[in-house]
Amino acid sequence: MVRLADLPPEIAANLLEVPIQDYGPAPWVSAPDLKNARVAIISTAGLHRADDTKFARGSAEYRLLPGDLDYADLAMSHVSVNFDRSGFQQDPNLVFPLELLRKLEANGEIGAVANWHYSFMGATDPTRMNDTASQVARLLKEDGVTAAILIPV
Amino acid sequence: MDVLRSLLGLFDRESGPIIEDYPHDSPVTPESDMAWSCVLPLPPLQAVSKPAETLQQSLLQEVGLLAPWYSESVRRMGRTSFGLSGLSADSMPEIATYLTGLAAGDNPEPPEGQDEPLPVVVRFMVDDVKSYYMEAANEQPGASTPGGVRMWAWFFHETRMGQVLYDLQDRFTLEYAEKTAANGGTPPPGSTPVNLITRRFAKRPEAMAD
Numbered sequence: 001m002v003r004l005a006d007l008p009p010e011i012a013a014n015l016l017e018v019p020i021q022d023y024g025p026a027p028w029v030s031a032p033d034l035k036n037a038r039v040a041i042i043s044t045a046g047l048h049r050a051d052d053t054k055f056a057r058g059s060a061e062y063r064l065l066p067g068d069l070d071y072a073d074l075a076m077s078h079v080s081v082n083f084d085r086s087g088f089q090q091d092p093n094l095v096f097p098l099e100l101l102r103k104l105e106a107n108g109e110i111g112a113v114a115n116w117h118y119s120f121m122g123a124t125d126p127t128r129m130n131d132t133a134s135q136v137a138r139l140l141k142e143d144g145v146t147a148a149i150l151i152p153v
Numbered sequence: 154m155d156v157l158r159s160l161l162g163l164f165d166r167e168s169g170p171i172i173e174d175y176p177h178d179s180p181v182t183p184e185s186d187m188a189w190s191c192v193l194p195l196p197p198l199q200a201v202s203k204p205a206e207t208l209q210q211s212l213l214q215e216v217g218l219l220a221p222w223y224s225e226s227v228r229r230m231g232r233t234s235f236g237l238s239g240l241s242a243d244s245m246p247e248i249a250t251y252l253t254g255l256a257a258g259d260n261p262e263p264p265e266g267q268d269e270p271l272p273v274v275v276r277f278m279v280d281d282v283k284s285y286y287m288e289a290a291n292e293q294p295g296a297s298t299p300g301g302v303r304m305w306a307w308f309f310h311e312t313r314m315g316q317v318l319y320d321l322q323d324r325f326t327l328e329y330a331e332k333t334a335a336n337g338g339t340p341p342p343g344s345t346p347v348n349l350i351t352r353r354f355a356k357r358p359e360a361m362a363d
Contacts, residue, residue, distance in 0.1 A: 031165065072232040075237065081351055082351050086287055086304045089234050101157070149161075
């Protein structure tokens with residue numbers, strides 16, 4: 001994500017006021033060897049397939065994004081008027097680097113791209129996403145994912 | 154790709170959690186960003202005291218000038234972020250006319266298929282309008298591509314559409330205040346303020362005032 005110092009001052013100040021949830025001690029597990037890792041992307045950019053339900057204000061839902069998704073079928077309905085879409089318009093890899101992951105897979109730099117990826121809509125209070133985040137964790141496990149990239153744009 | 158490789162490289166660290174900045178700066182600097190300018194001869198901004206027909210004609214001219222560059226962007230990229238409203242970019246003149254009418258204080262019929270409550274209809278239409286303008290701007294010939302801040306500055310402060318959105322924002326803000334006052338100072342249930350203007354550009358520039 002953008003460095004705090006590179007954000008417009010009013011946006012940076014707003015972010016600094018967001019309370020940080022205490023999740024207790026961070027569990028730490030051994031990371032997989034990347035060459036054997038199955039990698040999924042989890043975005044908060046309010047992404048979904050064009051014909052999927054758009055995100056509404058306060059939504060704690062997630063949307064499924066298949067691993068063979070064509071970017072022509074990718075839409076963004078993040079509710080915040082302050083959300084800068086220009087990077088997404090110029091190159092979706094900036095917020096959802098699925099094409100790049102496929103290249104890394106083809107190069108043998110990662111083991112595989114997961115069958116499913118996920119997007120939340122980041123303007124919602126994250127504590128409201130506890131249930132849906134747990135669902136996504138279970139789905140990642142069922143998909144055999146061993147490494148997840150969180151992209152909190 | 155280098156950013157992604159650096160991120161994945163964090164998995165090789167033996168201890169953590171890790172918070173680390175990517176070591177390279179963005180190629181877009183505030184200076185290079187602000188150097189971009191729209192090369193299309195968009196109609197000059199009009200004082201809002203001009204007749205409504207003049208303002209609408211000016212907006213439709215602007216939309217028409219951007220059309221070939223938006224289409225070129227779709228051809229080159231093979232995609233567009235336009236479509237949240239359920240309308241196609243061919244409907245841009247209709248959308249522009251509708252938004253101008255709303256901004257002028259009228260209550261025009263929305264384009265066909267727009268069945269959601271007004272704030273939702275307007276939100277998705279405005280998102281599509283931004284996509285249309287910004288994708289067209291990205292595609293124009295020139296040495297640089299605008300960064301996000303420059304793009305927003307151009308859209309809100311240098312286009313007739315930006316001017317329309319300030320007018321529309323003023324209308325929604327006034328109506329929300331009136332509803333709140335009529336409800337004894339608290340917003341009526343289900344009523345939320347409609348925000349169309351990015352916080353950074355919340356203030357209408359002097360050049361757009363009468």
